Amino acid sequence: xxxxxxxxxxxxxxxxxxxxxxxxxxxxxxxxxxxxxxxxxxxxxxxxxxxxxxxxxxxxxxxxxxxxxxxxxxxxxxxxxxxxxxxxxxxxxxxxxxxxxxxxxxxxxxxxxxxxxxxxxxxxxxxxxxxxxxxxxxxxxxxxxxxxxxxxxxxxxxxxxxxxxxxxxxxxxxxxxxxxxxxxxxxxxxxxxxxxxxxxxxxxxxxxxxxxxxxxxxxxxxxxxxxxxxxxxxxxxxxxxxxxxxxxxxxxxxxxxxxxxxxxxxxxxxxxxxxxxxxxxxxxxxxxxxxxxxxxxxxxxxxxxxxxxxxxxxxxxxxxxxxxxxxxxxxxxxxxxxxxxxxxxxxxxxxxxxxxxxxxxxxxxxxxxxxxxxxxxxxxxxxxxxxxxxxxxxxxxxxxxxxxxxxxxxxxxxxxxxxxxxxxxxxxxxxxxxxxxxxxxxxxxxxxxxxxxxxxxxxxxxxxxxxxxxxxxxxxxxxxxxxxxxxxxxxxxxxxxxxxxxxxxxxxxxxxxxxxxxxxxxxxxxxxxxxxxxxxxxxxxxxxxxxxxxxxxxxxxxxxxxxxxxxxxxxxxxxxxxxxxxxxxxxxxxxxxxxxxxxxxxxxxxxxxxxx
Numbered sequence: 328x329x330x331x332x333x334x335x336x337x338x339x340x341x342x343x344x345x346x347x348x349x350x351x352x353x354x355x356x357x358x359x360x361x362x363x364x365x366x367x368x369x370x371x372x373x374x375x376x377x378x379x380x381x382x383x384x385x386x387x388x389x390x391x392x393x394x395x396x397x398x399x400x401x402x403x404x405x406x407x408x409x410x411x412x413x414x415x416x417x418x419x420x421x422x423x424x425x426x427x428x429x430x431x432x433x434x435x436x437x438x439x440x441x442x443x444x445x446x447x448x449x450x451x452x453x454x455x456x457x458x459x460x461x462x463x464x465x466x467x468x469x470x471x472x473x474x475x476x477x478x479x480x481x482x483x484x485x486x487x488x489x490x491x492x493x494x495x496x497x498x499x500x501x502x503x504x505x506x507x508x509x510x511x512x513x514x515x516x517x518x519x520x521x522x523x524x525x526x527x528x529x530x531x532x533x534x535x536x537x538x539x540x541x542x543x544x545x546x547x548x549x550x551x552x553x554x555x556x557x558x559x560x561x562x563x564x565x566x567x568x569x570x571x572x573x574x575x576x577x578x579x580x581x582x583x584x585x586x587x588x589x590x591x592x593x594x595x596x597x598x599x600x601x602x603x604x605x606x607x608x609x610x611x612x613x614x615x616x617x618x619x620x621x622x623x624x625x626x627x628x629x630x631x632x633x634x635x636x637x638x639x640x641x642x643x644x645x646x647x648x649x650x651x652x653x654x655x656x657x658x659x660x661x662x663x664x665x666x667x668x669x670x671x672x673x674x675x676x677x678x679x680x681x682x683x684x685x686x687x688x689x690x691x692x693x694x695x696x697x698x699x700x701x702x703x704x705x706x707x708x709x710x711x712x713x714x715x716x717x718x719x720x721x722x723x724x725x726x727x728x729x730x731x732x733x734x735x736x737x738x739x740x741x742x743x744x745x746x747x748x749x750x751x752x753x754x755x756x757x758x759x760x761x762x763x764x765x766x767x768x769x770x771x772x773x774x775x776x777x778x779x780x781x782x783x784x785x786x787x788x789x790x791x792x793x794x795x796x797x798x799x800x801x802x803x804x805x806x807x808x809x810x811x812x813x814x815x816x817x818x819x820x821x822x823x824x825x826x827x828x829x830x831x832x833x834x835x836x837x838x839x840x841x842x843x844x845x846x847x848x849x850x851x852x853x854x855x856x857x858x859x860x861x862x863x864x865x866x867x868x869x870x871x872x873x874x875x876x877x878x879x880x881x882x883x884x885x886x887x888x889x890x891x892x893x894x895x896x897x898x899x900x901x902x903x904x905x906x907x908x909x910x911x912x913x914x915x916x917x918x919x920x921x922x923x924x925x926x927x928x929x930x931x932x933x934x935x936x937x938x939x
Contacts, residue, residue, distance in 0.1 A: 344672070344673060344675065345669060345671060345672055346636065346642045346644055346668055346671045347669075348384045348666075348668055348669040349384060349385055349387070349388065349400070349643065349644070349646070350375055350382075350384050350386075350388065350645075350646050350647075350648060350665065351387075351392070351397065351426065351647050351648070352367060352375075352388065352389055352390050352648055352649075352650050353425060353647060353648075353649065354390045354650075355649065355651045359649060359650075359651035359653045359654065360651075362653045363652040363653030363654070363655075364652050365650045365652070366378065366650065366651065366655050366658075367649075367650040367658065369387050369389050373387060374387065375662065377655065377658055377662060380659065380662070382665070382666050384665060384666075385669070386400055390650065394445050394447060394448075395451075397448065398451040398452075401645065405417055406455045406572075407459075408570070409456070409556055409570035409571070410456070410460075410556060410570060411568075411570065411677065412558075412569065412570050412679050413570055413675050413676070413678070414570065414571045414572075414573075414640040414641065414675065415571070415573070415641045415642070416573040416575065416632070416634075416635040416640050416641070416642040416643065417431075417448060417452075417572070417642075417643045417645065418635065418642070418643070418644050419575065419576050419577060419645050419647060420577050420644060420661065420664065420665070421579055421661050422581065422647075422657040422658070422660075422661060423545050423579030423581040424541050424542035424545070424579065425579060425647035425648060425649055425661075426647045427576055427577065427645075428544075428546055428576055429447065430647060431447045431449055431574065432446075432448075432449050432450070432527075432531065432576065435544070436531055436536060436546075438528060438531055438532055439528070441528055442524070448574065449527065449552055454520045456572075457472070460472070463558075466561075466789075467560065467562050467782070467785070468558055468561070469558075470557065470559075471516060471557045472523070472554065472555070472556055472557075473514045473515060473516050473517070473554075473557075474488075474514070474515045474526055474527070474552070474554060474555075475509075475515070475551075475552070476488050476526075476530040476553075477509060477550070477551045478548040478549065478550050478551070479548055479549040479551070479627055480547065480595075481548075481594065481595060482598055482626070482627055484496075484497070484509065484627060484631075486512055487530035487533050487534065488515055489513040495509050495512060496509070496510045497509060497627060497630050497631060506638070506639060507631065507633050509631075527552065531550075534548065534550060535547040535548040537592060537595075539586040539588055540585065540587035541585050541587075542579070542586075545578075545579070545581075545586075547595045547599070549575065549576070549602070550576040551574070551576075551631065552573075552576075553573055553574075554571070554572040555569065555570075555572075556572075557569045562778070562781050562782045562785045563778060563781050566679065566681060567679070567680045568678065569678045573635060575632070575635075580599065580600055580660075581596050581600070582657070601626070602626045602629075605622070605625045605628070605629055606626070606629055606632070607664055607667075608625070609621060609623060609629045610664070610667050610671065613636060613637050613670075614667050614670040614671060635673075636673070637671055637672070637673060638673060638674065639673070639675055639678075640673055640675055641673065641675045642673055644665065644668050646662070646665040647661075648661050648662065688773065688777070692770055695766070755932065758928065758931065759932065762925070762929065762932060765921065765925050769921050769925060772914060772917060772918045776911065779907060779910055779914055780911060783904060783911060786900055786903050786904045786907060787904060789900055790897060790900040790901065793900060794897060797890060797893040797894065797897065800889050800890050800893060803886060804883060804886035804887065807879055807886065808883060810879060811876060814872055814876050814879065815876060818873065818876065821869055821872070
């Protein structure tokens with residue numbers, strides 16, 4: 328099955344959900360303890376009160392809540408969504424010094440603290456992601472993870488993974504479904520959580536940080552960490568699912584009289600406040616219910632976060648506030664911003680490249696929906712053409728009715744039946760909704776059945792490959808055994824034919840004049856030398872045969888081990904196929920039951936329509 332090259336957005340996965348908004352209250356600092364008192368009260372886990380104003384959110388984290396509790400409430404659900412193929416965004420918002428960076432990365436801005444117990448959301452999300460990916464079946468699904476880290480400093484987009492890349496451009500690709508992206512941004516492939524955390528720690532050391540009167544380690548830029556997880560399902564024809572997670576640590580808004588910013592710090596504060604103001608303007612436009620144009624392009628921050636607010640993303644907004652009356656105005660402004668943001672509606676969808684079979688199913692479902700819409704349109708047009716009982720007749724028919732009293736009497740009788748007809752129509756509408764739900768369940772069952780068939784076929788293919796490999800190993804083992812037996816026979820023949828060499832070298836006596844050897848002695852010497860050479864050659868051949876036989880025996884043992892492993896793998900694959908076939912039969916049985924129920928429901932609807 329060839330994977331379709333175009334990226335198809337799954338219409339059946341589309342849904343509308345609002346932005347989830349959480350509040351976190353940090354402990355007061357020394358300045359707040361000296362110059363103010365506590366003005367924020369938490370009535371329960373969802374309500375917060377400041378002064379005489381009350382706000383309700385998804386969750387309110389009090390001062391005693393730990394980093395781990397924040398992660399389990401926010402991080403775990405967003406990681407699960409990203410691994411399913413959704414885009415996700417976690418964004419920290421608040422005034423300067425309210426604890427945004429501490430919440431996102433940990434103490435000291437994430438430098439030398441990513442492995443500490445107080446680490447923030449970013450390192451915990453990284454660890455959770457790789458832990459979940461490690462639990463996937465490697466034979467069925469392969470995964471890749473890429474990391475991108477950018478900062479928006481004074482309206483200039485810089486790459487923290489490659490300092491040479493500055494002032495990057497923002498682009499949008501609507502045709503392929505990629506959406507808004509940063510052109511030329513560095514995408515680093517990471518294979519483990521430790522590698523990813525090391526990369527993040529190096530990048531955070533390049534982040535723009537400065538000391539002000541309001542915050543000793545004030546972030547002077549917005550930081551965006553993007554984690555892209557791509558999963559390739561080999562069972563379903565190598566279909567790809569891509570989820571992107573944006574972890575955004577916004578620079579805090581600040582009042583110059585409190586921060587004491589001057590010179591370059593003042594310019595930074597002005598740029599930060601302007602970008603946050605434009606972000607608030609976008610949120611106002613999205614929630615007022617009247618605006619047609621949303622000014623995403625007014626600032627680079629809002630352009631980058633276009634999908635996070637009102638687009639293809641599951642977004643969690645975490646607003647940090649101070650509990651002190653010294654910063655009551657800033658805290659109130661933050662809560663008002665959060666209260667508007669929770670009204671935003673996003674449309675998250677699964678980012679998946681569908682295979683040919685899945686595209687056929689989606690096309691079939693779309694055709695069924697179009698046919699149903701055509702039938703409903705025809706029924707509505709027919710109702711418009713024929714006056715309904717009890718409705719106002721046309722002007723000409725009204726004139727005729729003045730002179731035709733029986734017709735008026737019939738209209739009165741028809742009005743008496745209107746209530747009964749309305750009840751029948753309501754029941755028909757309810758049955759139609761139930762039919763749509765049954766069709767949706769039927770579609771999901773068909774999809775699951777096809778997935779099970781693909782999985783069974785995948786394991787059958789692997790089983791065939793394993794059997795073929797086992798046969799090849801067995802044939803190789805037989806060949807090597809025959810060769811070993813042949814070498815053994817040759818070795819035994821040479822060993823039997825070997826004769827012991829006699830030492831016939833004449834003894835030479837000292838201090839005797841040399842005398843000429845006779846012809847018989849010379850012949851004996853030559854014969855003994857040739858016998859010694861033949862014996863040495865035979866010994867060398869025997870040693871060589873022994874080495875070859877040892878190598879063949881070792882190869883034979885390895886082949887036996889490989890054959891046992893192949894047999895065990897075949898048994899395991901056969902068990903998997905049996906389980907998949909059992910599951911497939913259960914699914915087909917459920918499918919038949921759903922089809923029969925659907926048929927009964929269609930017949931009942933037809934009867935009700937006939938009665939109507």
